Amino acid sequence: MKKLNKKYLWLSGLASVLLLGACSSESTDEVEEPVEAEGSETDEQVLNVQLDVEVASMDPQIATDGTSFEVIANIIEGLYQTDSDGKAIPALVESAEKGEDGLSYTFKLREDATWSNGDPVTANDFVYAWRRLADPDTGSEYSYIMGIAGLVNANEVLDGEKAPEELGVQATDDYTLEVQLANPVPYFESLMSFIPFFPMNEDFMDEVGDSYGTSPDTLLSNGAFTVSSYEPAATSIELDKNEDYFDADSVVLDGVDYQVIKDSQQAMLSYQNGEVDVVTLAGEQVDLFKDDPEFVNVQAGYLWYISPNTLVEGLENENLRKALATSFDKQQITDTILKDGSVPADYIIPDGLAVGPDGKDFRETSDTYLEFDPEAAKESLEAAKAELGKDTFTFGLVVEDTESAINVSQVLKSQIESNLDGVTIEIEQMPKKTRLELMKQGDYDLGLTRWGPDYADPMTYADLWVTDGNNNDGSWSNAEYDELIASSINGELSLDNEARWEALKETESILMNEAGVLPVYQKGNAVMMQDNVSGFDFHAVGLPRVYKFAVKE
Template sequence: MKKIISLLTVLALLFSLTACGSKEAEPAAATPADSSTASETATSEDAANILKVQVEVEVASMDPQIATDGTSFEVMGAVTEGLYSVDAAGSPILAMAESVDKSEDGMSYTFHLRDANWSNGTPVTADDFVYAWKRLVDPATASEYSFIAEIAGIKNAAAIISGDAAVDELGAVAEDDKTLVVTLDFPVSYFESLMSFNSFFPVNEAFFTEKGDLFGTSPDTILANGPFKISAYEPAATTIELVKNEDYWDADAVKLDGIEYQVIKEAQQTMLAYQNGDIDIATLAGEQVEQFQADPEFHNIVAGYLWYISPNQTVAGLENVNLRKAIALAYDKSAIAKNILKDGSIAANFAVPTLLATGPDGKDYRETADTYLETDKALALEYYNTAKAELGVDEFSYTLIVEDTEASQNVAQFIQSEIQTTLPGMTVTIETMPKKNRVERMQDGDFELGLTRWGPDYADPMTYLDMWTTGSSNNYGFWSNADYDAIIQSAKNGELALDLDARWAGLKEAEKMVMDEAVIFPVYQRGNAVMIKGNVTGIEFHSVGINRIYKNAVKN
């Protein structure tokens, strides 16, 4: 295999309605001879075939039905495999399923599982999927991702989640150890692509029951059926170690001996580790991007993550749409992308990112959708004055909670300065914390403003727009609009779902409603500036679902 990093081009069509995008990392121009490159300073002391990966935040959960963050998804995806995985182009490919029979009406799938074992020697069975999926929709589990089963159209999922049907009524049945029959409430064209998502990963019931509350907290409480298995891990650990799973059904295709994840949040420390040869993959930030973008080991990856501020509308003042619009228009998003992040990120004047989905017209969603809440400080001040008159208040003070990564703190500080300058009398205080705590605070409604992000789980605008429906666990701001809810529900399984053109138009109308009411304050769509050692090939980058897949990675 040539020593050239082969990253993804825009993801191939997953289905006739939509397509998801990944960006191929083009090799940068050769570094001038008189400049110091990262590769020149790296050491060659590490002869082991272990891929060393830097991540910015800790793993929050190794429970597939509980995890919600990208880092957890990435690590979990290296050790666990569902019915499907995805190929380098992002298209679904059979994994634990060896074959599948589909009904002509798209309402039934019969999966025939391959012979495969868990890392404790127990066979992977259809019951493992049934048990996991019932956990996903069971209200007692309180999974934030329970909605994904409804999105997938699995029979009775919505009724079970709402408490109107028993868990055993879920449309997933194990006919025998190797045969899983899934029945849908309505056809879902992207059903197979959803089956590669973490929430649908299997769980062995006997093992889960044995480990109880300790499940997923240590190597002894985590089973693997994927390319790797956990050898060192504990909650909030800054180092996570994986070794090759020799019992994996496709072990011959796995060339790495293992993966070592290192949590490094500070950019300078990250780059020093990369230059010293302590890590093989590093994410750059700020001035580092300019410093190393001419290095042949530099790559720019377009990501699907949308970063935005969520205002808690139960907090005094933030229920006022004019105040929300004032804040959303008050900070320079282009300056954040170009002058602070410098990593290929773009200003977000939308709620649905670019390169996510292709419509029935064959065009990317953003090509034919409007833009919203573009920075306009003069207009922001007009909305602000209106809000002050409506609320009878001249001064406002809010706390913005952010996670403790360098990039998040830099962005938050810039936004703080911009808002306070643009809107006299408004004070913004920044509170930093680990990502897990920030997410928990926002889930509990214990915040005023929160800088957060969302990465797409599947290649359709619904993966974003569904978040802001009434009662959604991801609707951190507690916004509610019956007309919006009706559009989203119809686009899922109602009249709009039966007409692709009408559905697309309905989704655009829904996005307009979210933006017109400033339900969120968009900031930027993430770009990743990464350094990858020249002897590493085969890493697959995806903007949807699991963002990095290492099964086919090689370290020469």
């Protein structure tokens, strides 16, 4: 049998426990080895992928999480896509002309791209989608990224001062898209492979209205796959190859089937039984399978951190936030709980994200902050108690109901309470979508959350914490920080790459020194992938996983 013996030992051991638990009055001398799932042998190349959280939204301009982005990217494409090296390459773009001053782009679109209802994909589909993204009435949490992209009038549209029609994008004919920028944006083409900039069919949106993305009939595809089975919060999603996709000849898979399995033991059982081809490992599983030839370990760009709600009594205090930030051992979390290649984060801009004008990674020439230091944590807490006139504090910690998030939160609670006398942490676990909604509403104390990089530049993190920013859930605010970010996006600093790079280092220093957020770890991905699967791309920036060129033999 092709699986390693230690896998069967693990599975058989688990089966024994389950059997004894169900029939405690009986005994057994042997346990049968697992068999291949019925129907697993098929001529169809359908990739079965485990997810540990549900898809939150199938709407490109509304979705905010990596899981939703991953599924959306399988059915819709934008101007650019990401290659195996993480670089932006043309997708719907046939040719691109950049103005000499870097303030304009003219994109000629492919004329052989169609939506799954037969409509051609046109330049107006981008104009409509981008105006929709920027329109305050849409309520997109990613609307701010239009300002990051530097389009003319973007900020005025976002603020409701100008109409979406005044945004710096227009269709001069069916297949020509012209973009005007207020300032040069060195990562603009990279941004164009990011989901919020994907096109939408205006006529179809008018037809389905608010029901968009609630069923296969209310979804359109112009990408490698179409949706054959889906409903909101579904635990399974089925995609079929899109035979009308302009690059269908490059797609070998007949489909992708997603299964939401939150429990890591159940997920591994499904993998062993051949029911899933790709599964994420957690905790002790990593030690057990790390030497298996089917084990894959990838350093990701996701940064997990605690977001303190500074509007909650006590958490407005900088010393209390610093006490919390330095009271837990990140190394223990990564080495004994996660074991998946994750590393402690004494920073908020991830390692390996972007290279500066000096040719060096951002982290290579930047400082570290908020290291685990229980004595310093105690000193900060005493200062906070004196400043606040209180000796005890109780805070809720909202976490999603995935195994890794729950395990990490339990360590955080244990160590914070052990190292900070008078501080109590109450874990509140819930589905990811609920956690995101509560944090967005500001209805929380502390939130264990994450951010994945949308493009290869420190700004993809730095702009999160500007005052009143869409993703500044904790409402932290610093005027100097705001000024540096604004200037780096469309001010004087945006015209000087070296000065801008140094300014972004300064913004990280300001945020960390005030403990505006409390970094925990940079994510690693420990994955098992069946040995008959190849061509599966893992990315640290933008989309975590891409299946377009995957093959299942």
